[in-house]
Amino acid sequence: MADRAPFRLRWRHYLLALLAYLTLLLAWAPASLLAWALPHFTRQAVSLEQATGSVWRGQAAALRVRAAGLPGDLQLGRVSWTVRPLDLFAARLGYRLHLAGAGIHAQGVLRAGANSAELLEARIEMPARRLAQLAPDFAWWQPGGRLVLTADRMAFNPTEARGEAALRWLDAASGRSQSRLGSYRADIEGVERGLRFTLSTESGPLSLQGQGNWDRKRGVVFNGVARAAADSRAELGGLRAIRIGS
Numbered sequence: 001m002a003d004r005a006p007f008r009l010r011w012r013h014y015l016l017a018l019l020a021y022l023t024l025l026l027a028w029a030p031a032s033l034l035a036w037a038l039p040h041f042t043r044q045a046v047s048l049e050q051a052t053g054s055v056w057r058g059q060a061a062a063l064r065v066r067a068a069g070l071p072g073d074l075q076l077g078r079v080s081w082t083v084r085p086l087d088l089f090a091a092r093l094g095y096r097l098h099l100a101g102a103g104i105h106a107q108g109v110l111r112a113g114a115n116s117a118e119l120l121e122a123r124i125e126m127p128a129r130r131l132a133q134l135a136p137d138f139a140w141w142q143p144g145g146r147l148v149l150t151a152d153r154m155a156f157n158p159t160e161a162r163g164e165a166a167l168r169w170l171d172a173a174s175g176r177s178q179s180r181l182g183s184y185r186a187d188i189e190g191v192e193r194g195l196r197f198t199l200s201t202e203s204g205p206l207s208l209q210g211q212g213n214w215d216r217k218r219g220v221v222f223n224g225v226a227r228a229a230a231d232s233r234a235e236l237g238g239l240r241a242i243r244i245g246s
Contacts, residue, residue, distance in 0.1 A: 031058035034081075048079070056083045063099060074133060077101025087111055103127045108151075116157040124149040128169055134220065142175025154190060161190030167197070172204065181206045205229045 031051035039047045050061035059080040064073045078101045087094030092113045099106040108122030126147050132139040151165035165188040172181040182204010188197045194215030199222075201207045210224020 029055040031055060031060070034058070035060065057081070062101075074130075075102060076106075077104045084109065084111075099124075116155060118156075119151055119154045119163075122149070122151040122154075122165075128172065131169070140176075143169075144173035144175070145169055145171040145181075151188075156190075160192045161195055163190045164188065168202070179205065184208050199224055 031048075031053045034055050035048040035051040039045075045066050047064045047066075048060035048062070049064065051058060053059055059078065061078055063076045063079040065076060066073050077099055079097060079099045081095045081097050084094035084096060092111045094109060094111040096109050097107065104124070104126040106122070106124040106126075108124075109118075109120040111118040111120065124147075128143040128145040128147050130147060131141070131143045146169075148168045148170060149165060151163065154161065154163035154165055156162075167186040167188060169184040169186075172184060174181055183202040184199060184204075185202050186197045186199045188195055191213070194213055196213045197211070199208055199210040199212075201209065205228060207227045207229070208224060210222060212220060212222030212224075214220045
C-alpha cells in the first residue's frame, strides 16, 4: 500500500482560517468597538451614540455626521446594522444599514476597504427643511416638502468620488410663499475631490435651474436662478425672480 503524501497547509487554508477568525471577531466584538472606530477612521466625520449589540449586528440611538460647510453636526436618527458576510471574501467590510428617526427613513449598503468606501442600493427620505443644513444658501427659502435621495452605487476614496445619484425635492414649499412650488431634481455626479450637481425643475409654477459642487474644504457652493411663471407671480411673491448662491 502506497504511503499517503503528508498533509501540507496551503494558502487557501490560511485564507479560510483568517476568514473564520474575522467572522468570530465581528460576531463577538461589542458595538462599542465600532463606535470607537468610526470617528477614528473618518476623521471625526461620522460617530455613533449609545451603540449596543455587536460589530456583526447592532444599533445606536443616533448617527451623527459632520461635513465641511455645515454649521453643526447632522443628527440622523436611530441606526441599525448587519454585516454582509460575503463581502469578507473580497477583503471588504460590508453592512446593510437601516436608519429611522427625526423624520428620516433610509436604507442601503455600505462597503469599506482599506482606503475606500462604496454606497450601494441607497434610498434616503427626509424633511426638506434639512436643505437649510446641507446648503446654507437655501436657508432663506424656509423649505418644506420632502427630499428623496437614491443611488445605485457611489464610490469614495481620499481623492475622488465616482458614480451617480439623484436628489428630488417633492411637494416643494417655502415659508416665503403660500403656494406650492412644484417638484425639483438634482443630478449628482462624483468627480475629483468631491461632487458636482445640476438642479432642474420637474413640475410647478416656479422654475429652478442651477449648478454647484461640494468638496471637503469649501463645503457646498451653488449658483442658480428661480423664475416664476407669468400667471403665478402674484401668488409667489418674493420668489418671482431671484438668484440663489454666491
